[in-house]
Amino acid sequence: MKELREIAGMFRMDGEIKEIKPLGNGLINDTYKVITSGESPDYVLQRxxxxxxxxxxxxxxNIEAVTAHIRRKLVEAGEKDIDRKVLTFVPAEGSGRTYVEQDGKFWRLSVFIDNADTFESVTPEYSEYAGxxxxxxxxxxxxxxVELGETIPDFHNMELRLRQLVEAVSKDAAGRLHKEGRMELESILADIDANxxxxxxxxxxxxxGRLPKRICHCDTKVNNMMFDKDGSILCVIDLDTVMPxxxxxxxxxxxxxxANPVAEDSPETxxxxxxxEIFKAFSRGYIRGTKSFLTPLERQCLPYAACLFPFMQAVRFFTDYINGDTYYRTDYPEHNLVRTRNQMKLFHSALEKVPQMAEWISSLS
Incomplete structure (x- = not known):
């Protein structure tokens, strides 16, 4: 932990470091809790x-602009306990930037929010909170x-994902389109093409010119919200994917x-x-949260959005399968194909329920 102490010491933090220990189970970044002595706050150190x-x-x-803007909104609204309702990133010594580079690795430090919890449960109750x-x-x-940039360019561009599939099919790098079972692959391709x-x-x-780009979180999971001990929502966390x-x-x-009762890689299609029920709860919360800006067209297209994302993910999994599993980690040769089947089934299930979804959205005030 000596290296971590040196890195944490590169930021303008208060107090002396007492202990540094791993925090959470994130799959993307390495995260640690920096515990300080006395009355100083604790911190979160993240690679x-x-x-x-x-x-x-x-x-x-992007993150600095977003957190500063939210902080101003909270101040204007007369909110109390603001430091627990928006993330605070600590500037580095010397540069004033909110990150440092050490041996080719990049690190940031934020103030730890005490007496707060995240939850993994996907229930109607927590789905409404999330919405x-x-x-x-x-x-x-x-x-x-402030004009924000795309941290992952074209992350949710459906046209791009389809072009990538077309390219994968034309190259057939792993030769999978010519192996036994190709009839199923051709059927999946036809299904994708039809939609x-x-x-x-x-x-x-x-x-x-009818659909604007907004500043969105782009990683909307239940565990990316932080709750106070009394059950109220404090803030949204994990801001790396915030972008237009x-x-x-x-x-x-x-x-x-x-809204999928099984994991995305479950073979039990x-x-x-x-x-x-998850859709109704999440959309009820979402409509309530966005009523100040959501346009009638955006609202009308929400059932489409519910269909779009399993379809997009199916295309991405299938593209990776044809390419020879070069992007997603796989545990066995047909893992990406199993994921594709799963997501296409979810897509068609959502598609069948578009009339129900539209009726529900229309009923919300």
Whole structure:
């Protein structure tokens, strides 16, 4: 832990370091709790994964702009206990930036929020909390006057994902389209092709000038909210993917995982089903959180968003399968194909329920 102490010491932190220990179970970044002595706050030290987030300066500039804007909103609203309702990143000694580089690794330090919890449970109750929290997050940033960049360019661009699939098919790098079982692969390709144009609605509307890009979280999971001990929501966390996107990103991506009763790589496709109770709860919270800015068209297209994200993820998994599993970690040769089947089943389940979803959205005030 000596190296970690040296890195933490490169930031303008208060108090002396008493202990540094691992924190959480994140899959992207290495995270540690820095415990200080006396009355000084504790901190969170995190290594930024620059293999995924290649422009660290852009990443941190986005986060600084977002947290500063939210803090101003909280002050204007007369909120109390503001330091527990928005993340605070600590500047580095000398540079004043909110990150440092050490031996090719990038690190940041934020103030630890005491007496707060995150939850993993995907229930209607927590789904509604999530909908309101992420909706309110977008609402607070609707008038931000700083231009943010895309930390992962074209992250949720459906047209790009389809072009990548076409390229993968043309190359067939792993020769999988010519092996036994190719009839199933051809069937999946035909299914994707049959729905491709409809699923590119977002890009079409944006080109027509009818669909704006908003500042979105783009990683809307239940465990990316922090709760106070009394059960109230404190703030949204894990801000690495905050960037310009369509509101469909936050709405659809949450439901892709939360509304599926099994994991995305479960081979038991007969158990895959789009859970309308989760949809109703999340959308109820989301509509409440976004009522200050959501346009009628954005609201009308929310059922489309619920279909878009399992479709997009199926295309990404299938592309990786054809490419020879070069992007997603796999545990066995057909892992990405199993994921594809799962997500296509979820897509069709959601598609069948679009009329129900539309009726529910229309009923919300």
């Amino acid at each position: 930024i994964n620059n293999a995924i987030f290649k422009d660290v300066d852009l990443l941190q500039s 309101e929290a992420f909706g309110d997050f977008e609402a607070k940033l609707a008038d931000i006057d 491709a144009e409809d699923m590119c609605l977002a890009e079409q509307l944006h080109r027509q 996107s369509y509101v469909f990103s936050d709405f659809g991506d949450f439901l892709r995982t939360a 007969e158990k895959v089903d789009f859970d309308m």
